[in-house]
Each structure stands twice: as C-alpha cells, then as structure tokens.
Amino acid sequence: MPELPEVETIRLQLKEKLIGKKIEEVEKLHPKTFGDDPRAILGAKIKDIRRQGKILIFDLDNQKSLVTHLKLTGQLIYEGKGERAAGGHPVPPLNAPVPNKTTRIIYHFEDGSKLYFNDLRLFAYIHVVPTVQVEEEKAIKEMGPEPFDEGFTKEWLTDQLSKKSSKIKALLLDQTFISGIGNIYSDEALYCAKIHPFVKSGSLAKDKIDKLYNCLKEVLKKGLKSGGASDNSYVNAKGEKGKFMDFASVYHKKFCPKGHPIFRLKMGGRSAHFCSVEQKL
C-alpha cells in the first residue's frame, strides 16, 4: 500500500513529466473515484505537485487543486504521447497495459500524454478544492508531522509519547499523530527499534524512544531509496514495482533476518508483524 516512500516516489516522477501540462479532458470510467465536476479543471495547467503525508496535491493554475489519496490500491501511471504505458496492478490479469479493468480515471493532456488513475478496491479519492482551502481538508488539517519535518524531533516524540497510553503501533498508524506511516513501515520501524507493537507508548524507556526515532527515519529512507514496497499492488508512475520488500524484516515475512519466527497479531483491523524473540512485551 502506498505510504510516504511510495507516494513520494510517484510525486517525484510525476513532477518530472507533468509540470506545465494542460488538462484537456478527464475521462471518468468510474463515478466514485472522482466525484466532483471535472469541468472545474479543464484547460488548467499543473503548476506544482506536493505531498502531505500520504496525500498528493496537484496545484493547478486556476486556483484549484486535486487532493489525491491512493489509499490501498491507488496507482498513478504516466504515459507519454505515442508511448504505451506498462501495466498497473502486478497480479495478472490486472497488470494488463493501462487502461485495464482497474483504471478509474484518465487525465488527457494537451500534448497527447495521459495519466491513468487505477484503483482496484475503489477506496482512493480525488477531490477538487480551491488551492487556498487545501489545508482545510480534514485529513490534512488534522495531520501530524511526518518524520522528515523539522518539528519532528526526539524531544517532540518523547513528549508526545509520554502523554499517550495507546499501543505504540496504533499511534504510528494514526495520521493525526505522525503522518506518512502505514502498516509496512510501522512494523519495520518497530522491529528496527526492537519494540513490541503492543507496548503502551507511555511506558517506553528513553533509549527505546531514541531508537524508534532513528528507526522511523531509517526505514522510510530505505523505502525511498529502494523505490517503495510492492508487497501488494504498488507500482510507481512508470508502472514499475519497488524493491523495499527485498529488505523488509518482518512485514509479511515468516522469519526475521536472524531466523526467528515472526508472529502476526490483529490490532483493530490491521495485522501487526513482529519478531517473536527480539520484540518482547
């Protein structure tokens, strides 16, 4: 699923291709993904592509922005004029060249290039909002700092964790607490820091918090460097998979790098993966 490293990978690739391009047509293949009236963005050019946590924001030159959340299976695949873009979802037959049966929206640009928005599960969304109101979108307004923000310091993390009493993994997944982290990188960061996912945040020792702080940045950087994690449906804007799962230690793994069995426990609606030996409660 797209988390900070995956969304950032897509953002950088799309910035290379889409800045200055004029939107000529928005082809809706499914009504749910793009509920707003596409006429509000026709003829507008893409000025900038930003990211807030896991949310991508396309700023247009008509004071409108496209607030885009990929959720579980959203994909953005670029196709230049005269090119044939690769497939999207890695599982055949869903990895057919775009458009395929998961394609929900196609942006057509004036120069003949296209941007395909695929989403198998239909949880992803695109909202058209005035650029000045992007920060008022609930998900963005209430979003906590991401691990690469200036405000995300050891002191801040230590202070915030001491004020909470929920399980540490639940907090890492809470976008209003820290943004950008999902199930993969939370499991990986907790393994890196040797913290059991069910540990109450308020009871974490100082050295564990320091370790977690470093680990969060470390696993996300590793994710960025390896082009994201393609455990499930993630592909980048070129339709390519990321390599992070080659380096993952616990997420969807049977054994950790040291050969210890991985346990998998339900937490809310998610599954937490952790080393049965190194991450003790």
Add this chain to the structure above:
DNA sequence: CGATTCCCCTGATAGC
C-alpha cells in the same frame, strides 16, 4: 480518552 467493530470494495484463496 482508548479500544473495538463495522463499513466502504474487489479479488485471491481455501473449503466444500
């Protein structure tokens, strides 16, 4: 406040 459950949705998979 925190924890849990259901819901949105589709496809892979297991069991019969």
Add this chain to the structure above:
DNA sequence: TGCTATCAGGGGAATC
C-alpha cells in the same frame, strides 16, 4: 467445476 465464506487494509464513524 463452481459456489460460498473469509481475508486484506487506510481511514472514518459509531459504539462501548
């Protein structure tokens, strides 16, 4: 073969 139940999961809402 082919049907059906189960599961996955970001995040919001309802409930305890």
